[in-house]
Amino acid sequence: MKLQIGKFMSMLRGLLIVLKYAFKRPVTLRYPEKKRDLPERSKGRHHLTKWADGLERCVGCELCAIVCPSQAIYVKPAENTPDNQVSKGERYAADYQVNMLRCIFCGYCEEACPTGAVVLGNDYELAGYDRQSLIYTKGMLTEEKPGESGFDPNREI
């Protein structure tokens, strides 16, 4: 008998918690109509940023590629020429790809980058209909105008 009452009471307690939340504001949002404001340093898709003068920051060193724990990055370097000065110095990334399906958004690549070229932005809405479309190419990753991706083009790194 005592056991039965105990069971009933704990059920009642559980229901009361449910009742309490029925009168509170919900924690979920009506995505995609409504979106949450993310903390400034949350990590989303990558950007390849530029210096204020428009030159690419990335020098094709591949440190991001080797540090990446999920081997999501592919870099193919090449040499700058006077007619085709892409970055400062002698070397630039002729090809740069991030496989968003593999990326775990750890931010190690940003950490390793000696020039502050690759940065993780806040955009987390990364979905696609096929795998190919989730391999972000250099064109998709590189900001068009310096500072466009929200990172100060004058920052040191």
Next chain:
Amino acid sequence: MSTETKNKQSENIKQEMINLTIDGQVVSTPKGSTVYQAAQQLGIDIPIFCYQDRMPALGACRMCLVEVEKMPKLAASCSQGAMEGMVVHTKSKKAEDGRKSIIEFLLINHPLDCPICDKGGECPLQDNTLDYGSGISRFVEDKRKLEKKTALGPLLIVDQERCIACARCTRFGEIVAGDDALKLKDRGFRTEIGTPNDQPVESKFIGNTIQMCPVGALTSQVYRFRARPWDNDTVESTCTLCAVGCNMKVDTRDNEILRVRSVENRDVNDIWMCDKGFFGYEHVNDDNRIKTPLIRRNGELVPAGWEEVLELIANKFKEVKASPKVGALGGSPLTVEENYFFQKLFREVVESPNVDARVGLSQQDKDQEAIPAGTEISLGEIESLDNVLVLGSDLTETFPVIWLRLKQGMNNGAKVVVTGHHQTEVSPHSNKEIIHAPGEEFAVLDQLEKEVLPTLKGKSALFIGEQYLKSTSRRKILSTLLKWKKQNPELSLNILEGTGNDLGARFAGMHPAIGPAGSDAKQTGLSSSDMLIQASKEPWDLFYVAGANPAAKVPAPLWDQIREKTKFLVVQDLFLTKTAEEADVVLPTLSFIEKGGHVINIEGRIQEIRAAKSAPEGLLSDAEIFTLIAQRLGTTLILDKEFSEHLKVERLPFKVPTQLEEISASTQLEEIKGEQLRLSLSQKLFDHGTRVQYSPAIEQLVKEPTISIHPEEAINRLLKEGDLVVVESEQGTLKGTLKVTEAVAKATVVIPEGFPELSVAQLGMKLSNATAVIVKKG
């Protein structure tokens, strides 16, 4: 390691030994070794930069500092001799602090631009800084500013800021290659790397300096900014671009070859390679490679499918079966196995005995040849020789890495006597040199027999090269050398001739008189030049050419006749060579980087090549092609078990007879009349052969070919340097530019082989050294 070198080493070990203590461990080491070497014996790691164990210690960088008890200062272990009772600490605070300071000093001016440096990821400076550095620097001043990219020639690029002045590269040129290619200029922080006369670097071995530089100061222009070490897939293989057979690593990325590095093999190449090996692979990536089979339709070569061409060839084979007018040519770039299939396909399926891998090489019959190419000693033993006679061999041009090994032998005290028709890069290093006209070999041998032979003590070797071997007196010359050998049993005979896998082709039986594994051929066939000569005179049914270019090896008018009279010509190659352009069927095939198999080098060493990248789409290897054709004819080509057993030994035995019987014919030397000079054919490492032609970096190292004569002969003929001249032999003429140089013997004209623009083949089919020719104004 060969037994002889082992013996020599154990002799050393029997020498006095000394005992010392390193980090609390006692080690006993031969007298004369250094603290660094003793530490290595114990497996204790001491960081180094300037020390390179193939060269004497220099003690320039101080990276290897250790603490030695009772010594007032830290000692550089690479040059500090080990002494009895010494107590060494490599990990004491004092030693570690010393090394930290050295790294800090080295980095004062080092730009630390690792992110854009090709050495990054495999850089001893990075590694030592991480393992032994302090991690911070007290120097905040500006670093020195120097030239970031000085191109010294088409291969090497120097970043002056990164150089730590360890002198490894310059000492390599002085000590190992003997070409003094690089020089350190200025002192202290102003030190820069340059060449002796500020010209592009002159060397055949510069790839080694790139490999040895402990920082990213010397990097390769070909590999520049292509990849990081962690991107590369590495496969160990063997270089087949000459008959040395250096062991190498091929690095590929995304199925593209990016670079080649050497692999240590004390018996063959030690740790060296030549620039042809380092950079000559580029043709493999070239876009001009043939991509599909081609077939001649209405006079044009047009792409076709494999089915169609193989069917066509198989049908032709049925038609010409057992005809005496069928020939198989080539095989030097093919593996042993492929050569074996090639000869088997012809001997057994087509039933033709006419197989020959020697196209354009000297094609003496077995009697004239007397002894084929090969070496009695292993290449590793060269470094421990006491005396060396180099007879008519241009080592740096034909067997480059043998020269490096010989130079090390000279550093160990070997005396070298050189003879030949012209001076070579070896000349300035020799102890005695005789330059003589072709045909005077016996006078020179007599002189050597009197003056040099009696003085030979200890281990001695004869290296005889193509200048003497491509002579009508070859047999007699060799027989003289065998007499010498009898007098001096410590004298070894080494016959340096051929290139690529020539020895492998011969061993597989691609020789009209020799079957697989050195057996006698069941039926002797025609040599390649006899086949071609016959085909120029009467109708010929079929030629099958694999990896050879006969059109470039016979006089042009003769080739036109051959082509006209040959009913069916099949060519199997990487590129559309002159022969391929005129073929009925062209089959594309694989390069040595894309296939596996065995090759045999000049010492008869059987080595493996391995595929470093996958085959380009739609291409088949030579072996696959032969097998598929045989299948269509109802045969399966398989490697005989007995034959493959032969490939399991390390080195094929090289048997030198004790003497050669005289055969009278063919040793007669042509008389020289009036104005005539004697011809000497020379070889160049960087010639205009197909593979060099499509390797852009080394192609730039090719020097314009010239016809060279001695100044006295030039004056007699009123000729001067740069003149356009005509060389006339009995069988043809050749036009070219004249070079007048004292490097060439009098009464001699030297013409290089391997240049289509100066095709010495125009002078006739069976040229030999000493053929009489006339040189006159063109």
